[in-house]
Amino acid sequence: MQNSFKAVIVDDESPARRLLAELLGEHRQTIHISGEADNGSAAIKLINELQPDVIFLDIQLPDMLGFDVLKELNYKPFVIFTTAYDEYAIKAFDALSVDYLLKPLKEDRIARSINKLQHFAGGKGVNPVWNNIESLFNGFRPQKEIKTLSVKKGTKFTLVQLSDIVYFEAYDKYTYVHTQNGQKLFCDHMLAVLEEKLSADFMRVQKSYIVNKQKVVEIHKYSNNRYTLVLNNHDFTRIVTGPSYFGIVKEAFEV
Amino acid sequence: MLVDPSHRINTITYTFLMSLLFSGIVSALYLNITYANLAEKRLRFERELEISKLNELKTKAELDALQAKVNPHFLYNTLNSIAELSLHQGAKARQMTIALAELFRYSLNKKNETMIALADEVEMVENYLMIEKIRFEDKLEISIEMDNAVKQVKVPKFILQPLVENAVKHGLKEPDNKGIIKITITGAASHIDLVIHDNGGPFPEDIQIGYGLKSVMDKLNLFYPGKHTIYFENEPVKQVTIAITNTVKNAEFV
Numbered sequence: 233m234q235n236s237f238k239a240v241i242v243d244d245e246s247p248a249r250r251l252l253a254e255l256l257g258e259h260r261q262t263i264h265i266s267g268e269a270d271n272g273s274a275a276i277k278l279i280n281e282l283q284p285d286v287i288f289l290d291i292q293l294p295d296m297l298g299f300d301v302l303k304e305l306n307y308k309p310f311v312i313f314t315t316a317y318d319e320y321a322i323k324a325f326d327a328l329s330v331d332y333l334l335k336p337l338k339e340d341r342i343a344r345s346i347n348k349l350q351h352f353a354g355g356k357g358v359n360p361v362w363n364n365i366e367s368l369f370n371g372f373r374p375q376k377e378i379k380t381l382s383v384k385k386g387t388k389f390t391l392v393q394l395s396d397i398v399y400f401e402a403y404d405k406y407t408y409v410h411t412q413n414g415q416k417l418f419c420d421h422m423l424a425v426l427e428e429k430l431s432a433d434f435m436r437v438q439k440s441y442i443v444n445k446q447k448v449v450e451i452h453k454y455s456n457n458r459y460t461l462v463l464n465n466h467d468f469t470r471i472v473t474g475p476s477y478f479g480i481v482k483e484a485f486e487v
Numbered sequence: 488m489l490v491d492p493s494h495r496i497n498t499i500t501y502t503f504l505m506s507l508l509f510s511g512i513v514s515a516l517y518l519n520i521t522y523a524n525l526a527e528k529r530l531r532f533e534r535e536l537e538i539s540k541l542n543e544l545k546t547k548a549e550l551d552a553l554q555a556k557v558n559p560h561f562l563y564n565t566l567n568s569i570a571e572l573s574l575h576q577g578a579k580a581r582q583m584t585i586a587l588a589e590l591f592r593y594s595l596n597k598k599n600e601t602m603i604a605l606a607d608e609v610e611m612v613e614n615y616l617m618i619e620k621i622r623f624e625d626k627l628e629i630s631i632e633m634d635n636a637v638k639q640v641k642v643p644k645f646i647l648q649p650l651v652e653n654a655v656k657h658g659l660k661e662p663d664n665k666g667i668i669k670i671t672i673t674g675a676a677s678h679i680d681l682v683i684h685d686n687g688g689p690f691p692e693d694i695q696i697g698y699g700l701k702s703v704m705d706k707l708n709l710f711y712p713g714k715h716t717i718y719f720e721n722e723p724v725k726q727v728t729i730a731i732t733n734t735v736k737n738a739e740f741v
Contacts, residue, residue, distance in 0.1 A: 415713075
């Protein structure tokens with residue numbers, strides 16, 4: 233059984249690092265703290281250099297997530313996560329690490345973690361493997377899809393929530409954004425660029441128009457390959473769909 | 488005679504009857520269309536009414552939802568700090584405990600207030616920042632300036648705090664950099680500018696909004712529809728401004 237472990241502590245808060253170091257002091261026969269880091273990039277450098285046996289790793293670091301640190305390591309140390317997240321949120325990471333410690337930290341929980349560490353190091357348990365790291369920690373990242381659109385005004389820019397947008401109207405190489413409360417805002421993106429970025433709620437229905445599907449209140453047949461869409465804004469704006477969009481409009485609104 | 492007079496009469500009668508029938512069809516069609524228009528209008532009116540009722544309900548629900556709760560992640564981290572400070576730095580632990588209690592009380596909102604004097608919101612922000620300063624020790628530098636004229640102006644609760652929280656996060660993002668946060672509040676009873684600066688990286692054009700910023704935007708839309716803007720700047724300094732151009736809040740909310 234391995235009974236001595238070189239350790240590194242990674243946490244952005246100094247009181248948190250001090251507390252862990254203090255509580256680990258009870259186990260100084262087993263755990264030797266050889267370094268500390270208060271952000272992700274410093275941690276990567278330090279760990280790759282010192283090659284500790286175990287790292288105590290906070291999940292939320294100022295510059296990245298703790299998992300991003302793991303990806304950059306040139307070997308695979310044992311990992312004990314420390315976190316203020318709910319137990320529920322962290323459960324899935326059991327497979328990745330020796331153990332996890334919830335904040336505020338408790339002595340008995342730390343003692344248990346060290347037992348588990350010795351167990352794994354002695355080869356009695358399956359060494360936690362770092363498979364599927366990416367998919368596991370994606371849940372901790374903010375969603376990528378844009379929910380707002382930035383609208384430039386000189387050197388300033390404002391944000392419009394997509395749910396407030398009724399439709400987009402092409403204007404030369406630019407676009408007008410028409411909002412629920414009747415505002416018409418200038419946006420320096422081309423309609424085609426916006427179309428790429430917008431969520432599935434939005435749909436191109438004509439060369440010059442993208443509408444918010446949630447804002448369509450009525451659909452009428454206009455001709456044999458066009459529809460008139462009535463939008464739910466103050467003026468009940470009507471937009472006639474383009475012939476080449478007939479199929480997708482028909483499918484989207486099940487008409 | 489080519490045309491039999493009786494036949495002629497018949498033709499006239501026929502024409503007359505036909506035109507009568509035709510006009511009947513036309514007017515029936517017309518009435519139908521008018522009726523259809525009316526029906527459509529009524530339908531639309533009903534739909535609008537329904538939407539406005541729904542909106543009212545939604546507004547209430549939204550307001551309830553927007554009542555900020557202390558983020559558990561923040562709470563546990565703070566308690567972890569207090570646990571450490573209590574070992575060797577009793578006075579600091581006590582200071583932090585009191586600040587946390589104040590913050591918790593403000594967010595529990597037992598008095599059921601939606602609006603509060605700006606000075607009180609700022610006091611809460613100061614409590615919040617004091618906690619962050621202890622958590623991150625010498626890594627945060629903070630200054631707050633507020634015009635006397637705006638201190639008693641009522642604003643929605645938690646209108647400032649979420650953006651300050653974002654500023655702290657961004658200010659601390661650069662490793663080895665001290666986070667500098669500057670809050671400047673200017674204006675008068677009728678209009679307010681809340682300006683928050685941090686020394687983190689510039690705002691990206693495709694800014695990702697989190698729950699905090701979204702809650703501020705939703706609140707501004709509810710309370711000051713059409714009378715506010717949030718704008719972001721990177722030049723000459725990085726700052727975000729909440730500009731309320733008319734502090735008379737939406738009449739729907741008392």
